[in-house]
Amino acid sequence: MSLFYPSESLQHKLHNTLRKLSKKVLVADTLPNEVRLVAGLDVAYRGDVGFGALAVYDVRKRAFVEVLVEPTIVRIPYIPSLLSFREAPPMLKVLSKAQVAADVYLVNGLGALHPDGCGLASYIGVVTNVPTIGVTKGLLRGNYTFSRRGGYEFIANERGVVLGARIRLNKRSLYVTVGHMVSAERAVEVVHPLLGKSYLPIPLLKAHEEATKAARGSSWVRQSQL
DNA sequence: GCGACAG
């Protein structure tokens, strides 16, 4: 209804914003020895309304500690490499309502393995100052280098910096990338054990289901509650 | 120059 399509010049500015934020991304493991609470963040849509979902999972209890969904009006369309400006608002809103702080947040999107060095996962991490890991089914176009180490296929960007790993499942692949305050090695170590029957780690699958359920279920979303 | 490209 009111999507604002960024002009060419504005898109350049948005890319500059991402490049500037990329300098603040911390590519190093800062997670506690035992990662107990892992959260999943995703967004599903219904027209111009984005339903941001947060699911905090307790690895030890194997149970969800908190599940939240918050609607937000999205104003920017999906543009490859500029996903943050469309999906970060819904994610930041649901995060602001959270009662529990997780040890790390799994974000449905790329991390630092992005043309501007700052994908959605890194964006969320830098802006909120929390550890994040990006999880996607694919990568954006770019020159990457794959190398096998310790059972995983690590991925380095054009500069040779290792920022992610590829996990092959059945036919597809799952890409795990450094978001913020985590290393590629630790990121994949955290995500891999959370892969159940689905190709998505448990927290993300839950967030995805909740977001999708909310998007389909309520066509009666009132503007007043946005 | 054109196309492809996270969700």
Add this chain to the structure above:
DNA sequence: ATCTTGTCGC
């Protein structure tokens, strides 16, 4: 991402 039922395959 979303619009959408049944159906082919491991």
